[in-house]
Amino acid sequence: MLGPETLSTPPQSPLVPVLPAYIPPDVDMDVVLAEVAADGVSAAPADESGLQRVVADAQQQGIDLKVVVIDTNPPIDTPLRDIATVVAQSHPDATVLVLSPSFAGTHSQVFDRVTLEAGEDLAKTGNPVQSAQNFVDQLNTPDFPWTGLTIVLTVGVLLAAVLTRMLQVRAKSADAPKPQADTASADS
Template sequence: MLAHIAPARLPLAATIPDDVSVDAVLADLAADRVSAPAADIAGLRDVVVRAQEHGIDLSVVVLDRDPARPEQLRDLATEVGMVEGGTVLVLSPSAPGTYSDSISRVVLEGAQDHTYTGNPVQSANNFLDDITEPHLSWGLITALLVLVVVLVGGVSYVAKVRRGPSTPSVDSGDGDPGAGSSDERASVD
């Protein structure tokens, strides 16, 4: 009897929120790397300048409505980032989305967790603070651990070579392990 096989479910294709024009966002970003409501532009420009001081090419997009799915914010950030390059932060009233061609996804997602405050300028500042703080270099830590293991192995090898070849202990008796010397036999009796 054949087992029932569920139909394969394909992941949803990347989508941009319906009411957002990528071309309009890119046009807004062209002048100052900010696409946001007028009330937030000055504060977000300051965040972009501060990011540049840290060597980060940041673009910030603020939407006035939440998309149907939060993933659409990441999809929009990716679309913008593929054209503009650098790091893109997209904020909606209740969630962030990010893309970067220079910052790891792990760091971006960690920063996203601390980003949202409800205030786009404060959220962008939180994001920037998080991505610019020093992070552990797991590659460096791994390389150091490998080096320690190699050094310990090398020291162990050198110590073994200096001891010389291991030889089994030799019995000084007459070849019969149970015979022993006459003094030993007398003390047992």
């Protein structure tokens, strides 16, 4: 016999973090926010002065940089971007760099994601001060002029197509048989 079916929803797992942000449990965001508000850096005391120099140099170059260094790697690098986003909520005009021993995460309203990710790639050295300096250096590196290259290549392809067509027309007209005078009417 068939009876009414009940659909049950699967239980929610306590291991899944609430999106959009997942902050690792060993990171105290209240402490991080207080340290960043004080001098732009939240890091171990051994790295603090070097990172403050990088932040000051970035400030002279017009970059409002905030740096957070956490001691352990999260399972993936996404939580570092989440930490950067939380810090950026308190410093909306800042570019935030978050480092762990093997990962980097960023947030910025000033720089585009491509530039930030290129900087993140260079910021994975394991040395927080060097990583932060590499990141700032990448932010100051001029972008390759892809738009100009695209325009030049497009115009070049268009000119090549036009030239090829002109040569095809010329070759076709050179190969076409020329009309000969009617020899029968010339003989009479």
